Amino acid sequence: MRISIVGTGYVGLVTGACLAEKGHRVVCVDVDAARVETLNRGQAPIFEAGLPELLARHVGQRLSATTDLAAAVRDTEVTLIAVGTPFDGREIDLRFVLTAARQIGEALRAKPDYHLVVVKSTVVPGTTDDRVLPVLEEASGRRAGPDFGVGMNPGVLRGEAVRDFLELDRIVLGGLDARAQDVLEAVYAPFDPAIPRLRTNTRTAEMIKYAANALQATLISFTNELANLGAALGGIDTVDVMRGVHLAQYFRGRNAEGLPPIVSFLRAGCGFGGSCFPKDVKALAAHGRAAGQPTPILDAVLAINAAQPRRTVELLKRHWSSLAGVRVAVLGLAFKPGTNDVRESPAFPILQALLDEKAAVTAFDPVALREAEAAFPARDGLRYAEGLDRALEGTEAVIVVTPWPQFSEVPARLGEQVVLVDARRAFDKRLVPNYEGIGL
Numbered sequence: 001m002r003i004s005i006v007g008t009g010y011v012g013l014v015t016g017a018c019l020a021e022k023g024h025r026v027v028c029v030d031v032d033a034a035r036v037e038t039l040n041r042g043q044a045p046i047f048e049a050g051l052p053e054l055l056a057r058h059v060g061q062r063l064s065a066t067t068d069l070a071a072a073v074r075d076t077e078v079t080l081i082a083v084g085t086p087f088d089g090r091e092i093d094l095r096f097v098l099t100a101a102r103q104i105g106e107a108l109r110a111k112p113d114y115h116l117v118v119v120k121s122t123v124v125p126g127t128t129d130d131r132v133l134p135v136l137e138e139a140s141g142r143r144a145g146p147d148f149g150v151g152m153n154p155g156v157l158r159g160e161a162v163r164d165f166l167e168l169d170r171i172v173l174g175g176l177d178a179r180a181q182d183v184l185e186a187v188y189a190p191f192d193p194a195i196p197r198l199r200t201n202t203r204t205a206e207m208i209k210y211a212a213n214a215l216q217a218t219l220i221s222f223t224n225e226l227a228n229l230g231a232a233l234g235g236i237d238t239v240d241v242m243r244g245v246h247l248a249q250y251f252r253g254r255n256a257e258g259l260p261p262i263v264s265f266l267r268a269g270c271g272f273g274g275s276c277f278p279k280d281v282k283a284l285a286a287h288g289r290a291a292g293q294p295t296p297i298l299d300a301v302l303a304i305n306a307a308q309p310r311r312t313v314e315l316l317k318r319h320w321s322s323l324a325g326v327r328v329a330v331l332g333l334a335f336k337p338g339t340n341d342v343r344e345s346p347a348f349p350i351l352q353a354l355l356d357e358k359a360a361v362t363a364f365d366p367v368a369l370r371e372a373e374a375a376f377p378a379r380d381g382l383r384y385a386e387g388l389d390r391a392l393e394g395t396e397a398v399i400v401v402t403p404w405p406q407f408s409e410v411p412a413r414l415g416e417q418v419v420l421v422d423a424r425r426a427f428d429k430r431l432v433p434n435y436e437g438i439g440l
Contacts, residue, residue, distance in 0.1 A: 154209035331398060
């Protein structure tokens with residue numbers, strides 16, 4: 001393919017050189033004439049391992065640089081925006097992105113062929129749709145979708161930019177529509193077909209980049225928080241602590257999808273429960289406070305978990321301004337499938353929140369019904385059903401808290417007017433007309 005890239009910094013230049021390595025014809029665009037001249041001599045204006053070799057191999061062949069953005073857009077099929085988005089303490093600075101978008105749009109005004117514009121820069125969710133797309137449409141006088149494509153393709157690099165790009169572990173294909181995603185996927189056609197590819201909308205693609213970076217940053221700070229606590233308590237070496245954690249099979253094994261089991265903890269839901277997580281996190285945070293070593297990350301973990309059940313119930317408010325009298329079935333009372341343990345189950349604060357809203361609640365669990373009744377007795381507004389049929393009878397809304405296999409048939413049994421709140425994101429959202437899920 002013929003690809004133009006606006007911006008020749010670490011992201012833009014590495015992307016261009018690597019796409020040339022994969023067989024595409026790439027032209028890099030920059031406003032700095034001296035930088036462009038340097039690139040066209042085959043010299044790297046930045047240091048990045050492996051980059052000089054790629055430039056030496058492809059400049060003058062499949063890779064070139066120019067200051068003429070309009071010509072670059074005219075002569076290519078896809079344009080990537082890879083300019084900087086610095087953070088000023090309040091928000092990211094989109095001046096360079098929007099300037100590039102306006103110039104690309106002006107170039108598209110004179111180009112009748114379909115052209116895909118892809119945001120490669122790291123931008124907060126909503127930027128591509130709400131900021132870049134309108135500028136492109138205004139400057140081009142054309143409509144996004146039928147006249148030109150809009151996509152978002154976040155970087156997924158891990159450490160060494162060139163090596164990571166050439167050996168991608170995943171490819172995120174964000175697009176305004178299927179046509180944009182198809183063209184973007186063609187950009188990555190020369191890469192190993194075994195590399196997982198995720199098609200999604202632009203907002204989700206934008207969020208994936210931030211989610212990945214935020215998770216890694218959180219893990220670093222979490223480890224440092226425990227290291228500081230261990231040092232304050234004395235006699236604890238955090239290196240050995242983390243080695244003991246790393247040896248767990250959920251880091252080293254593979255599940256049915258070929259992923260490490262740790263991913264089961266990276267799924268949105270109504271909160272954790274059971275005899276270990278709540279008690280142990282609370283105990284460790286309290287021990288830290290007693291030792292004069294606060295644990296703000298652990299405190300935040302507990303606060304977020306405590307809020308999730310109420311957020312689950314709030315999803316029903318999208319369908320009823322008042323839940324008074326609304327017939328709601330709560331399915332699953334054990335804190336997880338495969339046990340009758342109801343200790344600290346998020347089902348109970350969900351039940352309480354529904355009762356606070358005056359809903360008419362029916363609760364059911366295929367295994368933990370008696371334990372649940374003992375822990376949270378039936379009362380005015382709450383009854384326990386002896387079976388799934390009784391629980392679903394006459395219901396207007398269903399909240400699935402514990403994704404027991406027995407509940408797999410629930411979506412097919414719901415009428416078109418019944419609202420399903422998937423508190424564990426266990427079901428295909430396309431199967432239910434009135435679907436609500438945590439994080440959707």
